[in-house]
Amino acid sequence: MEKLRVDIEEAGYEGRSGVIRNVSFRVGSGELVGLIGPNGAGKSTTIKAVLGLLKDVKGKVEFAGGKPSYAYIPEQPVLYEELTLWEHLRLAASAFGMDEQAFEERAGALLARFRLEQAKHDLPSSFSKGMQQKLMLIIGFLHEPDLYIVDEPFIGLDPRAVKDFLDMLETERRRGAGVLMSTHVLDTAEKICSSFLLVNDGRLIAQGDLDAIRESCGLPGGSLFECFQTMT
Template sequence: MDILLEVDISDSGYEFGDPKVKDVSLAIRPGKLTGLIGANGAGKSTVLKTILGIMPYAEASIRFKAGYEQYAYIPEHPVFYENLTLWEHLDLAAAVYGMGQHELELEGERLLDRFRMTEARHHLPGGFSKGMRQKMMLMIGFLSRPDIYIVDEPFIGLDPRAIKDFLSLLEEERQRGAGILMSTHVLDTAERICDDFVLISQGRIAAQGTLEEIRSTAAMPEASLFDCFDRLAD
């Protein structure tokens, strides 16, 4: 299968000589959802920041398939401008993505309706709940329908209906051929929706592959992802 994005991290950290992750390699493939899992402080965010090119120090190779360089990053903590409304955030994102006005109207309205945010389109996010701000981040990420999604802990703050809407959109994008790398602590959901996993422990890969391969590494052939995680993560 083709690879949309291939990542090889020798080491990465906030200063030379103090790496937070070492020897991490992974690939994002069309139509596949890879779950990046690990305990707090294991190095998941460092992996994502290295892929995004924002770590102060990194020895890494980040290789996009030619013609598939467009990606969306959905952060764990919402980032927004206090003086811009929800729709103005979408308008700004559309300009960055190079989208035309018609495409913005079409996709923006679709996402407003999907996440039940139509009535908030002209409201400032400073007055939003945590869940509404997270939905705004998801809408901005899905707006341009990119080739690759890099998603950091998307479930925090979302209510069950918003989670269902998010997972439904993810599945649609997978069917379209987009590849997804998602960091998450919600292991029961990850077990159900991910095609494969990268388990990070103390900055290194402790296990990698499908659920069956993770079970094999943990020597627990019938175990849940949570139980395998409990055995493999330090």
């Protein structure tokens, strides 16, 4: 079952139309689709177009059932200085329409998974970058959406937190959620992604599983990093 269908003819910004062109792809149930490309290739613009944050979009973005059910995990943590960690989670739960019991159980389990139980009543503005990023992950996982849109999630995370994140993603994929993830960590992407979208100069230049990417760049047996280097 498709969780996301994207057919963008053109998208951009005021004064900069056509930053991305002819970008079409699908994210299915249980799929982890890696969005990769060099800086300035159009990855962030693609994500913003999917999220509905751009005014100048020609094309269609459709979610499963016609109703968006997604979590967006940004590259840079977005925090309220006056709210504690727990208050951030309660605010998110309220926005998601979660009932109190479901919130308490889910939030408690996620805090334990990411080892932030002792900091639940502290202000995240005083946290390390890694702890702030873990809070963003917890908020994203809180309401178990149909789709995760994740932008460079590994920045600031220590190896144990990376494993916790990847284990949670795998659990959500088994539940049937789809994942669209932008990342520069190509060795990890090669291991965990079911397919890839390779973007360069605002265009989708290759897509498919690793074998399809290898065929597109003429590198049978090549790594994702080698394919990336060849095609960009």
